[in-house]
Amino acid sequence: MPGGHSQTLRPFLWRAEKLYGDTEIVSRTHEGRTRHTYSEYADRTAQLANALDEYGIDRGDRIATFCWNHTRHFETYFGVPNTGAQLHTINPLLPDEHIQYIVEDAADEIIFVDASLAPKLAGAAEGAAEFDDVDFVSMGSDEIDALDATPYEEFIAGHSTDYDWPDLDGDQPAGLCYTSGTTGKPKGVEYTQSMLWSHTMASQTPQGIPMEDSDVVMPVVPMFHVNAWGMPFTATAAGAKHVYPGPSPDPADLAALIEEEGVTVSAGVPTVWLGLQEYVTEGNDVDLSTLDTVIVGGAAAPQSLIEWYDDRGVEVLHAWGMTELSPIGTVSHLTNDLRDADYETQVDKRSKQGLVVPGLEFEVIDEDGEEIPWDGEAFGELRIRGPWVTQEYFARPDASEEGFEDGWLKTGDVVTVDEDGYLQLVDRTKDVIKSGGEWISSVELENAIMAYDGVSEATVVGVPHERWQERPVAFVVAADSVDRDALVEEIEAGLREEYPKWWVPDAVEFIDEVPKTATGKFSKKDLRERYADQSLVEGSVPEDDAPEGE
Amino acid sequence: MPGGHSQTLRPFLWRAEKLYGDTEIVSRTHEGRTRHTYSEYADRTAQLANALDEYGIDRGDRIATFCWNHTRHFETYFGVPNTGAQLHTINPLLPDEHIQYIVEDAADEIIFVDASLAPKLAGAAEGAAEFDDVDFVSMGSDEIDALDATPYEEFIAGHSTDYDWPDLDGDQPAGLCYTSGTTGKPKGVEYTQSMLWSHTMASQTPQGIPMEDSDVVMPVVPMFHVNAWGMPFTATAAGAKHVYPGPSPDPADLAALIEEEGVTVSAGVPTVWLGLQEYVTEGNDVDLSTLDTVIVGGAAAPQSLIEWYDDRGVEVLHAWGMTELSPIGTVSHLTNDLRDADYETQVDKRSKQGLVVPGLEFEVIDEDGEEIPWDGEAFGELRIRGPWVTQEYFARPDASEEGFEDGWLKTGDVVTVDEDGYLQLVDRTKDVIKSGGEWISSVELENAIMAYDGVSEATVVGVPHERWQERPVAFVVAADSVDRDALVEEIEAGLREEYPKWWVPDAVEFIDEVPKTATGKFSKKDLRERYADQSLVEGSVPEDDAPEGE
Structure with missing residues (x-):
């Protein structure tokens, strides 16, 4: 056989068990913390694998989880894929009809479910x-009557702690995660053994989010969300201590885990770290001295967040990824040249989505199909490819046809790239406003408008236009007492100074609140539909009669 | 297509060019140093690729190099494999008949050759x-008449600096290197694109030999020897500055490069670092302040070497590998637990071959086919497998049959593993002495004997024995003035105290010198042949009549 042995997850756990048998995996539960060593963990994953065999699970079968972050959930991370089965992590925050759809789409055999969920x-x-x-296994110690769920400990009890882990092919599907898009049915992304291996190794480079055996790693990002950014795998490859924060951790819970377990690396959306910041500034004394790095993703990291943690000796590392990327694509490390720059410049760079991780390639394509210059101004759609970037959606040839081109994933993200190579997200392709052959960033206009006193919330959408294809319209939620006419004048005058004339919205409409999606993002689709039959601006046309887009 | 985009070298260079276009690649020549940026380097590799196309090179064709470490050699590292051709680095120190054999075996189309070689x-x-x-290209600026060799600059001149690098499969052979074993014909090891990609990523983990864009990387290990341990690829993935020391660098050359280029990471065999140490202790004032790490491999790192560099703030990182492993297998980082140990314990661990890199698996099999305990005492043959470990020898089914079993590479190395997981090489399987169903380490006995005053050199070989299968015999080169009888008594008495009785050699023979191989290692084969027909010890039998080995 040409080439090396196949790329699978097995060696990571084998190494951790052999070299770091005594290192702990800690998990917060409502009844206190559980502690297992890698040795015990390895025994328990073997018991789980034997239990799955006895149940009748075959290679390629799908096993789902419906869980928060805890040790038993982590046991499925190696215990399921290492047998050749596929781990399908379900997002329990999805609406019921999406859950029904993906359980059927994935043909799950068993769902492991938390009592609280x-x-x-x-x-x-x-x-x-x-x-x-579908059969159910309860991750708590009790049966769950409503689902006729067997308790997990009962499911694995009595099984051997030895398992003859098979030699799997790198192409063997190991994971499955559905993207929760704002429109249409969720799309499944399969992770092969090789993709998870590649993502783990890429994460471990200095250009990724590397970990050592001295690290104590706490993924706050949910394990149902793209394998908690791969951290359970990466931490195992490193032989690090794991800390799982359990169900719905609040800032006090996180603070206690950081202090008492000596957490060095953690990761989560900005809200998590803003919450901890607020908890401290409210007067709670939290010892953050062990904490080296918090990885922030899922939304842009505010500069103030970066600065607050810097002051406490904690590096905020901004990363960007997607379900389709397993998920890491860029990390906002400072380049060597920038290590001598002034602090303001550094924070500016670090608040961008960052530098591409080695092993990936990307291109950014503008309206005309040309690659944009790397000047931090021009923008276009980000396309990306690499060994841990999927090349299709699970059982969805339609979505795959639309989402990929010439081997590139069309991310749907509109980005700039600056002269140092830092990517910055400025919009989504479906939200960017195409006017007169140029693109206008709806996000940039929104941020500009939201900076005005008297504006509570604002969103900008493109409305179909007979001459310009689309024109921007701003929807503003105003504070109660504000003089609305004066506010509109002020905004329009301000934008005219800051942006090209054709960026300035043709209208500013006041609304009571910005409609939101299930995950709390602005639902522009909803606004577009609501105003589809109204002529908001001169020359605008109802959506159905709009000119063909490019 | 399931899984991610194929694993190839292309993204590493693409990233370095885009993010680090101004970072330098420095090369020492007899006429001074040359300097290129990654931008220029990328242009020149494209020119090389275009020149190869014009020459008529097709995918899978093999291009050889016969060169020291310099920028043009490095240009072939990406320029050849990224077109889909295969780079065959020839060791110029091999005997002529081996060079003839491998050039025919590989069917090389072109050989790039240094003027000095x-x-x-x-x-x-x-x-x-x-x-x-075969056609020849001269890496110097002049033609080489004897070989009718075109100068390199002429070969690439006038070609476009753009090249449409193809989308290669991960299984595409990218490199080829022959092992120079002590017996038999050299065996070729092919490196696929995916193996080189995997090795690069594994090198970049904290458990490997990671590099950053702030590093200045000087591979002293020859580029004809397993891709200079992969460092040119790893440094490029990191966007680091490269420094190539050119032909036959002496300690003064290395010292000058370290000081003047600010080298942070270097790598070579112990002799290189002992040479630099001697140069400094002779009174030459060398500024080693930029140097963070020297990676030592190819032979065991003496503890005194580790300590001398420690005193100067330079970490000696002992690594072990093989041509078949692309080459890195283990690196002697300290585990977290050992970071609190006393210095002596730490140096003891660091002088072992080290901890397995994540992504690999190994087992150590004793005489009875059982896995040995990890106690630092028991030993057996090391078997290893992983994504950057070859699974066959190039066009050699006979050698592949012998060298691999159940997916494992049989390394031929005899090792112990201690309770912390550190591997230590104690012998080669062909040299270990099999006596009465137990193994005796010839290397350990040699080291013990060489420690006696009056012993210049010593080697221990097993001679066939009718009852015990083999028995050890020591061959000693004595200092001129020594009382030989007293020396033998002293050695035997000492070994009896230190080792089990059955380890003590049945005879100590004096010889004038230990026969050596072309690469300077003790040739035990030669000694065995020389004494094959003599009854050196009671019960010994001529080799041809020896009992069957297990």
Whole structure:
């Protein structure tokens, strides 16, 4: 056989067990913390694998989880894929109809479910034919009557702690995660063994989010969300200590875990770190001295957040990724040249989405299909490819046809790239406003408008236009007492100074609130539909009659 | 297509060019140093690729180099494999008949050759039919008449600096290197694109030999020897500055490069670092302040070497690898637990071959086919497998049959593993002495004997024995003035105290010198042959009549 042995997750756990048998995996539960060593963990994953065999799980079968971050969930991370089965992590925050859809789409055999999430799952499963062939295992110690769920400890009890882990092919599907887009059905992304291996190794480079055996790693990002950014795998490859924060951790819970377990690396969305910051500034004395790095992703990291943590000796490392990328694509390390720059410049760079990780390639394509210059101004759609970037959606030739081109993933993200190579997200392709052959960033206009006193919220959408294809319209939620006419004048005058004339919205409309999606993002689609039949600006046309887009 | 985009070298250079276009690649020549940026380097590799296309090189064709470490050699590292051709680095120190054999075996189309090595290559090529279809390119600026070699600059001149690098499969052979074993024909090891990609990523983990864009990387290990341990690829993935020391660098050359280029990471065999140490202790004032790490491999790192560099703030990182492993297998980082140990313990661990890099698996099999305990005492043959470990020898089914089993590479190295997981090489399987169903380390006995005053050199070999299968015999080169009988008594008495009784050699023979191989290692094969027909010890039998080995 040409080439080396196949790339699988097995060697990572084998190494951790052999070299770091005594290192701990800690998990917060409502009843206190559980502690297992890698040795015990390895035994328990073997028991789980034997239990799955006895249940009748075959290679390629899909096993789902519906869980927060805890040790048992982590046991499925190696215990399921290392047998050749596929781990399908379900986002329990999805609406019921999405859950029903993906359980049927994935043909899950078993769902491992947390007691606290059982009512949600039972609600989705009740009377739903999609669940007819599914069995349930309860991650708590008790049965869950509504789902007829066997307790996990009972499921694995009595099974051997030895398992003859098979030699899998790198192409063997190991994971499955659905993207929760704002429109249409969720799309499944399969992670092969080789993709997870590659992502783990790329994460471990100095250009990624590297870990050592001295690290104590706490993923706050949910394990149902792109494998908690791959951290459980990366931490295992490093032989690091794991800390799982359990169900719905609040800032006090996180602070206690950081202090008492000596957490060195953690990761989560900005809200998590803003919450901890607020908790401290409210007067709670939290010892952050062990904490070296917090990885922030999922939304832009505010500069003030970076600065606050800097003052406390904690590096905020801004990263960007997607479900399709397993997920890491860029990390905002400072280049060597910038290590001598002034602090303001550094924070500016670090608040961008960052530098591409070695092993990936990207291009940014403008309206005309040309690559944009790297000047931090021009923008276009980001396309990316690499060994841990999927090349298709699970069982969705339609979505795959649309989402990929010539081997590139079309991310749907509109970005700039500056002269140092830092990517910055400025919009989504579906939200960017195409006017007169140029693109206008709706996000940039929104941020500019939201900076005005008297504006509570604002969003900018493109409305179809007979001459310009689209024109921007701003929707503003004003503070109660504000003089609305004066505010509009002020905004328009300000934008005219800051941006090219054709960026200035043709209208500013006041609304009571910006409609939101299930995950709390502005739902521009909703606004577009609501105003589709109205002529908001001169020359605008109803959406159905709009000129063809490019 | 399931899984991610194929794993190739292309993204590493693409990233370095885009992010670090101004970072330098420095090369020492007899006429001074040359300097290129990654931008220029990328242009020149494109020119090389275009020149190869014009020459008529197709995908899978093999291009050889016969060169020291310099920028033009580095240009072939990406310029050749990224087109889909295969780079075959020839060791110019091999005997002529081996060079003839491997040039024919590899069917090389072109050999890029250094002017200083041209006489050696011309000697091997003269009248040798193996070279009939080979063309030569001179890495100097002049033609080489003896080989009718075109100068490199002429070869690439006038070609476009753009090249449409193809989308290669991960299984595409990218490199080829022959092992120079002590017995039999050299065996070729092919490196696929995916193996080189995997090795680069594994090198970049904290458990490997990671590099950053702030590093200045000087590979002293020859580029004809397993891709200079992969460092040119790793440094490029990191966007680091490269420094190539050129032909036959002496300690003064290395010292000047370290000081003047600010080298932070270097790598070579212990002799290189002992040479630099001697140069400094002789009174030459060398500023080593930029140097963070020297990677030592190819032979065991003496503890005194580790300590001398420690005193100067330079970490000696002992690594072990093989041609078959691309080459890195283990690196002797301290585990977190050992970071609190006393210095002596730390140096003891660091002088071992080290901890396995994540992504690999190994097992150590004793005489009875059982895995040895990890106690630092028991030993057996090391078997290893992983994505950057080859699974066969190039066009050698016979050698592949012998060298691999159940997906494992049988390394031929006999090792112990201690309770912390550190591997230590104690012998080669062909040299270990099998006596009465147990193994005796010939290397350990040699080291013990060489420690006696009056012993200049010593080697221990097993001679066939009718009852015990083999028994050890020591061959000693004594200092001139020594009382030989007293020395033998002293050695035997000492070994009896230190080792089990059955380890003590049945005879100590005096010889004038230990026969050596072409690469300077003790040739035990030679000694065995020389004494094959003599009954050196009671019960010994001529080799041909020896009992069957296990």
